[in-house]
Structures are given as C-alpha cells and as structure tokens.
Amino acid sequence: MQSLYQILMLILDIVWFFIIAHVIMSWLINFQVLNLRQQLVAQIWYGLNRIVEPLYRPVRKILPPMSGIDLAPLVVLVGIYAIRIILANNVGYFL
Numbered sequence: 047m048q049s050l051y052q053i054l055m056l057i058l059d060i061v062w063f064f065i066i067a068h069v070i071m072s073w074l075i076n077f078q079v080l081n082l083r084q085q086l087v088a089q090i091w092y093g094l095n096r097i098v099e100p101l102y103r104p105v106r107k108i109l110p111p112m113s114g115i116d117l118a119p120l121v122v123l124v125g126i127y128a129i130r131i132i133l134a135n136n137v138g139y140f141l
Contacts, residue, residue, distance in 0.1 A: 047139075047140040047141060048140055048141060050140060051133065051137055051140035054133060055130065055133065058126050058129060058130055058133075061101070061126060062123065062126055064094060064097050064098055065098055065101070065119055065122060065123055065126075066123075067094060068094045068095070068097075068098045068119065069119050071090070071091060071094060075087075075091065098119075098122075101118075101122050102116075102118040102119065102122060105118040105121045105122055106118050109121065
C-alpha cells in the first residue's frame with residue numbers, strides 16, 4: 047500500500063507541474079514574450095490546455111466572474127495541496 051501512496055503523490059506532483067507551467071506560459075503569451083504563431087509554442091499551449099481544462103471547468107462554474115481574472119488555477123492548486131496534506135496525514139492507512 048505504500049506504493050499506492052507514492053503513486054498518488056506522484057500524480058499530484060505531475061498535475062501541480064502542469065498547472066504551474068500553464069500559468070507561466072499564459073503570462074508569457076499575454077505579455078507577448080511567446081507567440082502562438084510559432085508552431086512549437088502553439089502545440090505546447092494547446093496540449094497544456096487539453097490537460098488542465100477538465101480541472102478548471104468545474105471550478106469556473108462555481109466561481110463568479112471576476113472581470114478578466116481567472117482564479118481557477120489558484121483554486122485547483124489549493125485543492126491539490128489540500129489533498130496532499132490529507133494523504134500525508136493519513137499515510138498510516140497506506141502501510
């Protein structure tokens with residue numbers, strides 16, 4: 047069962063990385079450091095969108111419109127961190 051705990055933590059770490067990469071890339075695109083007309087940038091951007099959008103969609107339905115500010119990534123990151131805390135505090139059940 048220890049391996050199940052480690053696999054869950056690994057999955058949460060990977061999702062955390064994808065969300066952070068998506069947020070940073072969105073800033074770079076909005077500040078015109080990256081250009082979506084470049085094929086590699088566009089492929090990475092659309093790939094990240096396909097990965098994180100299913101996580102953001104339910105959160106965006108709950109959150110009220112914030113006039114251009116998207117808090118969905120922040121809420122998802124807090125949720126992932128909360129799940130990590132819950133798993134870490136209950137690691138004894140995995141042994």
